[in-house]
Amino acid sequence: MGNRQINWPEESGVELAHSSGIRGSGVLVGVLDTGIDADHQEFCDQTVNYRYVPLSSFGGRDVRGFDTEGHGTHVCGIIAGKDIGIAPEAKLYVASIIESETYETTLRRIISGLDWFLEKLSELENSEQTAVLNMSLGFPSTLIHSSRYRPYLDRMRNVLLNCVEKRDVLPIVAIGNDGKGEYCYPGAFKECFSVGAVDLQGKIANFSGSGISEGTIKPDIVGYGVDIHSSLERKCEGQSIYEKMSGTSMATPYVTGIAALYLCDKPQLKAKELKAKLIETAFPLSTQPPERVGVGLARFVPQLTDRANCPKE
Template sequence: MVASVIESETARTSLIRVVYGLNWLLQEFTSQANADKPAVINLSLGFPSTGVPDIPPSEYRRRLRAMEAVLQTLVQANVLPIVAIGNDGPGRFGYPGGFSDALGVGAVDHNGLVAPFSGSRTSPRTRKPDIYGYGVGIYSSLERDMANRSFYGPLDGTSMAAPFVAGIAALYLCRSPTLSAAALRAMLLANAQTVRSGRRSVQIARYV
């Protein structure tokens, strides 16, 4: 297991560092020592589909395409990216969770109701989120002080829901290490619990 916190001064450097990090993971997962080991990636991060003020739209799209290309290569290497969809509410979403190759994760509370902040995307080709996880009032690490003491408390967000789904994916891979990324994705969706949330049905990840 590898964990990383990407801290950056600007959206541009964050985009660059995420792509570099994904490339590094791709090299590790496809190395001879790890090629036959099951793998899943959790990405509790995102960049808005509408762009950011300090990056020209053409450059922003180019950097997102680079990120999408790495994700596609990871899937081809049987690594499933499980990604938070974003916290900007219905009709708004983030990348890479909005890419078709990513398993985009929305957030529900412990009653199975979709959180009002949970993002979504609806288009003729792509509907997101693909699946939901628990992301309201999740006991989480908050920060660490200069004395190296950790502090914890409840947090809300699709960044809380995505690792919930990634953990379930890891359990499936422990049981069936030879699953391809496509088969793992299909298993998560097939075994999800379908619940009513207002006027719609949502699928909450579960291990069965």
């Protein structure tokens, strides 16, 4: 399947936002994933801030974006692809932190990726802006009881807390694909806005995780995450490839894209206010189990205010 604009259901509000000129202009979006193919036709016309975080604990590479697997390119396409993105004018900051490896090395790399994103937000031009962070990743809840992995999870949580409290970042995180009663970290942390998956008809996906963590029902919200068409990779000849994928990994960038539309419409929103806006405007899914869909489906609802508010590049 070639490139085409995704026809999101009317309930999403995406088409309405785009027709009103709300396309994510100037909004900062961090993505921690397998990377991004910056030369895919969805991204080749923009500058993607990219950091490759190595398996070792030494350094990192700020280079032209590449993807070790394709997952991150798919996620980024949903958020900000030129033709298929929910917020196609958003500014991407992508850290490649996932490969085939151990829990320990991945956790270390995530922490390094978070530190890099915070550094980028500290730069003068970005220092006052609210940002969104997409993490379509997760670790089994059993790791929280492990003496080996718990210190890494705690450290990651502390960095995420700094993102929220000191840099006005809203972390939007997948709850996991292990089904009812199972969830993953960091999505299960209270400070993370966790995302489950529904299909395009609003029915909960069987794989979508859920549960009670620290006295809080998770997920907080849901997004479309079944058979989602997005960018993947390129052939050797350079032809861009697209594919449909399913998972809370796809639902999470959907919610991130909606959040970017709200920040474009009202750039003065703080992270807590942005979270409240997503909760307040969610589309109720009254026929679905409430413990599995949170407040409902994330959607963009137009505000009765001036539309020309988006920050410019």
